[in-house]
Amino acid sequence: MTKPLLLKDCMAVYSDGKTLRNYDILINDTVIEKLEKNIQLTRKEAVVFDCSTCVVLPGFVNTHHHFYQVLTRNLPQAQNSKLFPWLVYHYDVWKHLTAEGIYHSTLAAIGELLKTGCTCTTDHHYLYPKGVSEDIPSIQFEAASRCGMRFSPTRGSMSLSKKDGGLPPDSVVQEEERILQESAGIIDRYHDSSPTAMRKVILAPCSPFSVTNELMRETARLARKKKVRLHTHLAETEDETNFCIKRYGKRPLALMEETEFIGNDVSYAHGIHFTDEELDLLAQTGTAVCHCPSSNMRLGSGIARVREMLDRGITVGVAVDGSASNDASDMLGELRQTLLLQRVRYGADALGVREVIKMGTENGAAMFGFGNIGKILPGWTADMAVFDMNRIDYAGSLSDPVAALLFSGACHMTRETIVNGKIVVEEGRLLGYDEEDIAARVNDLAAEMLLKSAQG
Numbered sequence: 130m131t132k133p134l135l136l137k138d139c140m141a142v143y144s145d146g147k148t149l150r151n152y153d154i155l156i157n158d159t160v161i162e163k164l165e166k167n168i169q170l171t172r173k174e175a176v177v178f179d180c181s182t183c184v185v186l187p188g189f190v191n192t193h194h195h196f197y198q199v200l201t202r203n204l205p206q207a208q209n210s211k212l213f214p215w216l217v218y219h220y221d222v223w224k225h226l227t228a229e230g231i232y233h234s235t236l237a238a239i240g241e242l243l244k245t246g247c248t249c250t251t252d253h254h255y256l257y258p259k260g261v262s263e264d265i266p267s268i269q270f271e272a273a274s275r276c277g278m279r280f281s282p283t284r285g286s287m288s289l290s291k292k293d294g295g296l297p298p299d300s301v302v303q304e305e306e307r308i309l310q311e312s313a314g315i316i317d318r319y320h321d322s323s324p325t326a327m328r329k330v331i332l333a334p335c336s337p338f339s340v341t342n343e344l345m346r347e348t349a350r351l352a353r354k355k356k357v358r359l360h361t362h363l364a365e366t367e368d369e370t371n372f373c374i375k376r377y378g379k380r381p382l383a384l385m386e387e388t389e390f391i392g393n394d395v396s397y398a399h400g401i402h403f404t405d406e407e408l409d410l411l412a413q414t415g416t417a418v419c420h421c422p423s424s425n426m427r428l429g430s431g432i433a434r435v436r437e438m439l440d441r442g443i444t445v446g447v448a449v450d451g452s453a454s455n456d457a458s459d460m461l462g463e464l465r466q467t468l469l470l471q472r473v474r475y476g477a478d479a480l481g482v483r484e485v486i487k488m489g490t491e492n493g494a495a496m497f498g499f500g501n502i503g504k505i506l507p508g509w510t511a512d513m514a515v516f517d518m519n520r521i522d523y524a525g526s527l528s529d530p531v532a533a534l535l536f537s538g539a540c541h542m543t544r545e546t547i548v549n550g551k552i553v554v555e556e557g558r559l560l561g562y563d564e565e566d567i568a569a570r571v572n573d574l575a576a577e578m579l580l581k582s583a584q585g
């Protein structure tokens with residue numbers, strides 16, 4: 130049996146809206162057993178961490194990502210493109226993705242997320258190149274379990290290729306019958322419905338411009354039959370709105386209504402271009418939004434109306450989005466971007482630090498069906514991020530140490546990250562695998578992909 134962990138004398142613990150000073154946290158097995166001052170251990174020996182210079186936050190929940198894009202970060206030819214041409218350029222590189230590339234990019238993305246305070250993540254993998262015969266979700270679950278990440282990936286899909294009027298090339302789309310069959314299989318093999326599961330499955334057709342309406346509808350029906358959540362990209366760009374109006378005579382959200390892809394079991398990535406009436410509909414139906422500020426700025430997609438969404442009671446989470454449009458998996462950094470970008474749209478009082486932390490923790494956990502995850506409270510699951518504030522980039526900011534994490538700081542790495550009661554980052558290093566080895570392997574695989582793409 131593993132020893133209890135004692136986080137001793139924490140400078141600040143952020144606990145359900147309150148900042149507690151000089152508290153201890155006792156973690157027993159997977160759960161927070163005590164949150165008190167001066168916890169004295171009597172019978173049990175514990176592993177003790179001195180946290181007197183640290184702020185402890187609940188671990189972040191990342192609600193949207195594309196791990197495989199780690200292999201194509203920052204490609205010069207797509208550095209200055211908006212979404213549609215950016216996608217068209219990348220599809221031709223991504224079609225050379227291999228099973229090994231998926232495994233190592235998953236390790237790298239999860240490693241970066243863990244090191245920046247994220248303890249639960251999804252991944253939207255929708256790319257199934259013809260050359261990959263291995264079972265992609267199984268590869269990802271294996272990598273996530275090696276890293277100790279709480280993982281709720283989506284089984285993504287694309288079925289509408291260029292020849293049928295969609296955006297992706299034929300080489301990366303699948304037959305719809307196969308998509309539905311494989312989606313059901315992944316749920317049966319990996320989905321755990323318990324609130325504190327380490328593995329949950331979500332179904333996620335990629336977007337209105339890469340799948341048919343029939344696949345959207347059938348996927349929604351399958352998910353409800355199997356009691357899993359749904360996710361897709363929606364209202365990311367004006368180009369998407371124009372595509373939907375031209376092809377279907379409807380705006381993207383009307384299309385989602387028509388295909389039953391709306392409701393309190395559904396989340397949309399981005400959600401930038403909604404009208405007032407559409408925001409009201411999201412609120413009425415309990416549909417959630419995953420906000421991706423860095424990607425939205427990077428691709429010039431626009432500023433999501435997060436302030437107005439929260440005021441309407443819409444659940445909004447935070448997400449780093451794929452690694453080719455961020456191009457980082459810096460989760461604490463993404464919370465900072467969330468805080469700042471709303472102020473560009475609505476002014477300096479648009480969004481406060483505590484609201485952003487709630488978005489990045491509880492809201493994300495709730496939208497993916499987790500329970501007792503996202504707060505530091507006795508009885509809750511021990512997912513947390515420990516940041517050492519004894520650094521020059523936080524100097525002078527400690528009048529409000531919790532807010533200092535979003536307002537200050539040039540390095541967003543934790544000292545320790547704890548998932549399900551286990552230390553997965555210690556003294557700033559990932560446990561269980563060598564970071565430099567993974568980085569070197571990813572660089573080799575990225576170069577191979579580019580070479581193949583250049584050869585056609």
Ligand SMILES: [Zn+2]
Nearest residue numbers: 362398450451
């Ligand atoms: Zn995305």
